[in-house]
Amino acid sequence: MLPVSQAEQMILDLVQPLRETESIDLTLATGRILATEIVSRLDFPHWANSAMDGYAVKFADVRSSTSKHPITLEVVEEIPAGYQPQREIQSGEAARIFTGAILPDGADTIVMQEHTQRVQKNFVKIQIAPTARAFVRQQGEYARSGDPLLTAGMVLNAPEIAILAATGSSQVEVYRRPRVAILSTGDELVSLEQLLKPGQIVDSNQYALAAFVTQAGGVPICMGIVPDDRAKLTAAMSEAIASADLVLSTGGVSVGDYDYVEAILAELGGDIQIRAVAMKPGKPLTVARFERSDRAIVYFGLPGNPVSALVSCWRFVKLALVKISGLPASSWQPNWIAATTTEDLTADGKRETYLWGKLALSDGGYQFSLAGGSHSSANLINLAGTNALAVIPVDVTMLAAGIAVQVLVL
Known part of the structure; x- marks a missing residue:
């Protein structure tokens, strides 16, 4: 089994950004x-303009204005937004101007209207001296x-x-958005339209992975359910590899008699890079690369259990989608933060363990709360509301409540 960090780097090395x-x-x-x-x-701005309703003036004319000794100027023009000024402001003159309007030639400062008093029809008193170039948005600023x-x-x-x-x-x-083919394998799976019989389950992975791909900026190509029939699975996998930039299949990657995915990948010419990762959930993970004339295709054979499939997507496939989509290299790493766990977190210590739950900001820091119920890779019910995964390192069996834990933000 590969360490998680090594698997992460191998996957990033396999994926190349799209250039289309x-x-x-x-x-x-x-x-x-x-x-x-x-x-x-x-x-x-395209031209110098006013940041306030007020009066466009020459600063030299009004620099000594006070409430006791206001400066009186003649108002020679009114300039609303969208209007081209017709006059150049001379000494002793002002233009009534509104927010966003072009500053007239000759003016260099705006006096906000609250610091003025209009007298008669065509005169205004400047009651408070502005600072030079006040409320002027300069062209090209x-x-x-x-x-x-x-x-x-x-x-x-x-x-x-x-x-x-x-x-x-x-x-x-x-x-171009990356195209991601999604197929589910297993005789026990049925679609939403079918009536459940004993031993059957609805293929939730198809919907979950399609939603994951869409949220990650990809285009899901849902190829449905493929039974545990080697010929049919070979045909479906071949079609997926030919039609997409990434392929996600669920199931068929363990060591059972009907787990054909790895063997078929090899038959189809795939260069298998990863067969298992030292993580829980998500240990069975097959990753292969196919070289094509126009692009390289990366195939992810994910576990069939719903939680395992999603955790593998959050931990590895998301990074692949980020890189392939054209985002800069600074975005190619997981979003880790430190949080305080609100309860004891336990693991067997044999593999890097991921526990799902909710991350929230409280008292100026982040807190992680474990999802209630069984943390089984088949229990998708308590995934609702999950926005983070707490990580327990290898050889650690417990992180006590109240201490810091590394959390992957989803």
Whole structure:
């Protein structure tokens, strides 16, 4: 059995980032990964403008204003947002201006309206002296034309979408989403539409893994249930390998008489790298690489037990999906944090043990609470609400309540 850390590094070494890109409409780009650097085509702001409702003035005219000795200026123009100023401000003049409006030539400072008093129709008293260039957003203050704004590998969320819209990018180049084929093996499995008979169980893995892949930014290709028939399994695995970037199958990777996955992978030309990992749950894990003319395919033969399958996905497959999707190398590691366990955590000490539960922020620190009920690899019921896995190292049999524990954030 391989140590978990060694298996992690081997999997990352097997996977190569996708380089295929596609141009999509900006309205569809949320959550996608940017494939090209975005360079500003404009200055931001595009022109000097006001950050306040008030009056555009020459600072030299109003620097000595006080409430007792206000400076009176003639208001020669009103400038709402979206309006091109028509006058250059001369000494002794001001322009009524609104937030976002273009600063008129000749003015260099904004006096907020709360510090003024309008007198008659065309005059204003400046009652408090502003600081020089107050409330003026200078042209190019945020970015200059030619400045890089977004780098390749960034996930496009609301801020990045706003920047792309501001630059006029109606189309955006993103990395293609990785295609992940998913198949379940086992004569005992039935689909949701079938009536359960004694000895049968619903194939929950197909749905769980499809949801996992979608959340991780991939495109699940659900291939359904394949019985424990060698010929049918060979055909299904061959089709999955030909159609996807990653393949996830559940079941058939242990040492039973009907566990055919490893043998078929070898027959199909797979380079088998991993056969078992020293972790609990998730010990049976087969990982193989297939070289294709256009890309390399990585095949994950996951355990059939629902918890084992998901823990293997959270621990290993997620890293593969992160790397293949085009995210930068800084994202290729698990998200570990230190938390305080609220109860005793126990293990047999023989393998690295993963216990599922909930992570919460309390009193300025993170606390991990174990999911209730049996921690069996077949018990998917108490997985509900799981957002973290606490890790008990090899040769450790208990972590007492109140001490720090390493937690994998899901």
